[in-house]
Amino acid sequence: MERDRPVSVAGKVMAILNAFAQGGVRLNLSEICRRAGLPLATGHRLVGELTAGGFLDRLPDGTYRIGTRLWRIGSQAPAVMGLRELALPHMEDLYEATHDNVQLGVLRDDRVLIVERLRGTRSVPVLTQVGQTLPLHTTGVGKVLLAFAAPDVREAILAGELERHAARTITDPADLRRSLDEVRRAGYALTRDEMTLGAASVGAPVRDAAGDVVAAMSLVAGSRGADLRRLLPPLTTAVRALSRDVAAHWHGDPDIFSAERRSGA
CATH class of the missing domain: 1.10.10.10 (Winged helix-like DNA-binding domain superfamily/Winged helix DNA-binding domain)
Structure with missing residues (x-):
């Protein structure tokens, strides 16, 4: 056989x-x-x-x-190269405005693929590396991608094991479902001590010309005393600008950012 x-x-x-x-x-x-x-x-x-x-x-x-x-070989893939080239100027502006860690991720095989990252030298240390994949249920970028993913993708994650990574990781499917509903209503995701102890993040969606979510960008800061909502205005400005660039300049495969792009909003 x-x-x-x-x-x-x-x-x-x-x-x-x-x-x-x-x-x-x-x-x-x-x-x-x-x-x-x-x-x-x-x-x-x-x-x-x-x-x-x-x-x-x-x-x-x-x-x-x-x-x-x-x-170097993997970074030449059109989805990675095109998105990174469009995103970097906006990520650099966001870093200059906040001096926190900036991350960009896409949905890949039911996980978050980090395609670019800028490290905030005065912010909380993070272990995330470009090319690394992370769970969807524990990070700002992941929750955004999961919230706006196709329903079958969300249900598969909710039906599977929600592994605990830090003290406040959401491991109950009902709690995660409510959290994702709130992300869709608010248009952004907040996490605190869910992936890494001492780290908090706020993530927002990047959309294409059709309004579909093709990526997510986040700021990662220290969780102690962090007012994540103060980071929303610069993050929102960055993702809106990147979304305009994606809509105007991306001419590749419409499904290239994510194999699971069917609308789930």
């Missing part, structure tokens, strides 16, 4: 790279092999070859992360 055929070398390599798509910027060899479903000896050999080729980086503590060569 098809499922009994041995996994090819290419399949094993793809499984290793996909291990990083499941979350976690740095992974040790055991975790990579566990996620990839590979024996340790096989994983060690293939990870070594990927590292030698620049597709993975080995850090001094023995963990691995996606290498710059792989990122």
